[in-house]
Amino acid sequence: MNHFISIKKIQEYFSSSITSGLFNTIHDTSAVFYDFNHLFYKIELLSKAFPENTFHTTAIKANPLIKVLHEIKKIGFGSEAASEGELFIAQKAGFSNDKIVFDSPAKTHKELEYALKNDFHINADSIMELDRIAKLKESVKSKSNIGLRINPQVGYGKIKSTSLAGEYSKFGVPLKSHKQEILNCFKKYNWLTGIHLHIGSQGCEMKLLLNGIESGLKLIKEINELLKTDDREVSFIDIGGGLPISYYHNTKPPDIIDYGRKINDMLTSYDLDRLQIITEFGRYLHANSGFIVSKVEYVKHYEESNTLIIHSGADILLRECLNPNNWFHEFSIFDKAGRLKQNSETKKYHIAGPLCFANDIVARNIELPVANEGDYIVIHDTGGYTFSMWSKYVSRLFPKIIGIKNDSYELLRKREKLTNILDYWSD
Numbered sequence: 001m002n003h004f005i006s007i008k009k010i011q012e013y014f015s016s017s018i019t020s021g022l023f024n025t026i027h028d029t030s031a032v033f034y035d036f037n038h039l040f041y042k043i044e045l046l047s048k049a050f051p052e053n054t055f056h057t058t059a060i061k062a063n064p065l066i067k068v069l070h071e072i073k074k075i076g077f078g079s080e081a082a083s084e085g086e087l088f089i090a091q092k093a094g095f096s097n098d099k100i101v102f103d104s105p106a107k108t109h110k111e112l113e114y115a116l117k118n119d120f121h122i123n124a125d126s127i128m129e130l131d132r133i134a135k136l137k138e139s140v141k142s143k144s145n146i147g148l149r150i151n152p153q154v155g156y157g158k159i160k161s162t163s164l165a166g167e168y169s170k171f172g173v174p175l176k177s178h179k180q181e182i183l184n185c186f187k188k189y190n191w192l193t194g195i196h197l198h199i200g201s202q203g204c205e206m207k208l209l210l211n212g213i214e215s216g217l218k219l220i221k222e223i224n225e226l227l228k229t230d231d232r233e234v235s236f237i238d239i240g241g242g243l244p245i246s247y248y249h250n251t252k253p254p255d256i257i258d259y260g261r262k263i264n265d266m267l268t269s270y271d272l273d274r275l276q277i278i279t280e281f282g283r284y285l286h287a288n289s290g291f292i293v294s295k296v297e298y299v300k301h302y303e304e305s306n307t308l309i310i311h312s313g314a315d316i317l318l319r320e321c322l323n324p325n326n327w328f329h330e331f332s333i334f335d336k337a338g339r340l341k342q343n344s345e346t347k348k349y350h351i352a353g354p355l356c357f358a359n360d361i362v363a364r365n366i367e368l369p370v371a372n373e374g375d376y377i378v379i380h381d382t383g384g385y386t387f388s389m390w391s392k393y394v395s396r397l398f399p400k401i402i403g404i405k406n407d408s409y410e411l412l413r414k415r416e417k418l419t420n421i422l423d424y425w426s427d
């Protein structure tokens with residue numbers, strides 16, 4: 001299987017949805033397609049790559065669709081929640097409490113109490129949060145596994161805005177300056193049993209991710225040495241997510257099997273084979289598993305430029321529009337019946353979204369077969385960090401999301417109605 005959904009499959013999914021009426025060519029000016037077959041393929045590779053006792057979770061923020069989470073739950077994976085809302089979603093999707101990891105830098109007293117009472121796995125983001133947990137544990141009975149997030153400070157990846165292990169990060173306890181405080185916490189709190197880190201999301205090469213994990217393992221060796229006299233040791237390392245994917249179809253992404261093997265080798269070389277690994281992949285599981293279809297509403301031909309106005313812009317492709325130097329997708333063009341256009345005649349187009357602001361441009365100067373009003377632009381590899389970052393700016397309707405499992409199609413989310421918009425902006 002390729003690392004992306006093939007154009008042949010996309011054509012099959014799109015044209016079948018038109019024929020069945022699931023994609024309504026009058027009302028659905030855009031839609032997202034999500035391919036469970038691709039997700040299952042990614043899950044299979046991930047499971048193969050890591051030791052059997054690894055606790056894999058999906059980062060809900062990448063793709064919070066209940067039906068997607070439900071399928072992931074059925075496979076035995078857990079979920080990583082980064083807010084009260086995501087905790088609620090995780091429980092509604094059916095994850096048992098011991099399969100929910102709660103990460104967030106802004107957990108309130110109330111949220112922590114709820115997490116402790118429900119025995120969620122909790123990663124504290126700071127020493128201040130650990131102290132809050134300690135206070136709550138005086139009155140709340142809990143079986144929660146608790147870890148502490150560190151910032152291993154191993155450096156930035158290629159995309160600064162999604163790099164979290166530079167000298168400064170708003171997340172985690174900085175390791176270089178606060179190692180002693182971290183050690184003290186493990187000595188002081190006998191319920192603190194793990195280390196959490198997340199180096200960044202996309203743009204971080206495997207070497208940087210491995211450097212971060214190695215810093216975590218070295219720290220765990222020191223903690224274990226300190227805890228020897230108490231007959232305790234660190235039981236887990238949560239390595240976060242962050243393995244980059246490829247948004248280019250002719251460029252292979254880093255190999256997850258190789259990543260898993262290297263982590264395993266490190267555990268062995270530090271004599272830490274007993275340590276349980278927790279993962280929190282988001283982009284790796286979801287981004288290549290979906291695509292957006294968006295109608296060409298207008299074709300604007302001017303002497304100096306050609307612009308296609310489509311129905312997906314910064315509302316669904318926030319990073320791509322605001323930070324186009326770092327975020328890019330491949331595009332294809334389909335006709336009204338959902339057939340791939342492969343005309344030999346091509347043109348350079350800007351692809352612009354429907355919002356009222358200048359940066360609402362999804363791509364600039366890309367070469368495509370000649371486009372007509374009513375054609376559809378396919379934006380590839382948009383199954384993660386797209387609709388989950390949806391913006392209500394200009395009050396447009398959230399698009400329909402169509403899922404494909406084996407050969408069957410189902411609605412994963414309805415297209416919003418105008419009344420939903422009214423509800424959103426009403427008291």
Ligand SMILES: Cc1ncc(COP(=O)(O)O)c(C=O)c1O
Nearest residue numbers: 059198201241242280281282283
């Ligand atoms: C704490 C944490 N874990 C996991 C993830 C998922 O990262 P990715 O989607 O790059 O795998 C993120 C995303 O930023 C995160 O902040």
